[in-house]
Amino acid sequence: MGFWKNIQDKAVVDRHFEERLYEAALEEFESGARRRGLWAKAIVEAEGDPARTEAIYLKLLVAALKDEMYIANRSKEIAREQVHSQRAQSPAGTTPIPAALPPPRTHADPKVNRLLSLCHRLRADGLAFDQYQTLAEAVGASLTQKGLFGETYVFRQGEVVKNFNNLPALKPWFVSHVVPAIEATP
Structure with a gap:
């Protein structure tokens, strides 16, 4: 039965x-x-x-x-x-170690420090969706989920609209477009 x-x-x-x-x-x-x-x-x-x-x-x-x-x-x-x-x-019991990145620079403003830390973590690993949103907002943009199950991500900044099919696809684009803008903060 x-x-x-x-x-x-x-x-x-x-x-x-x-x-x-x-x-x-x-x-x-x-x-x-x-x-x-x-x-x-x-x-x-x-x-x-x-x-x-x-x-x-x-x-x-x-x-x-x-x-x-x-x-x-x-x-x-x-x-x-x-x-x-x-x-x-990798050898038993170990996890591959990515190439070492230099430590993030520090800033007097704690909010900027948090953003710089997120940029550093993004380069090393990748981030959760809400952390990508934080970086997007820092450059005056928005990042939203779209689709029946939130499987599409949409980055909007002025006239620029960029769609991503999955969360890992955000990383290279953020590293080349968003991170430099944040790291240029005086």
Whole structure:
């Protein structure tokens, strides 16, 4: 009996999850935002019929949301596998030590010191999302999460808008664009 119960449980969870995806797709659609590639595909599949185009677009959008979630989850799995692989390649019981970075410079203002410390930690390891937000705010920008499960990160600074598909993707961009601005603080 347990086997069939597990199958039923999975089916119920899958239906509920799909309902949430359709809800997210409808919200995106009603906002007026259109993914141009999906919209073009829907027009082609509907053979130009406007009513069918919208229905097909929603179906394609749900599939795209599922794909984005898969990619986000798979990216996290790959990152974990890489960490485990690095640990496996190092001598037993040790963790690979990154090349030593010089200590961060100090500043009279404790707030600036905290930012400089975060910049230093970013170069050495990477940061948590809220720490990236702190650095973004320090340069007059914002960093937000987007997507059904927050799997996309959006950096906005004036006219500059940059999207990242995962948290590790933020590191190289922040190191080359945000950190120098913070470290230039007199």
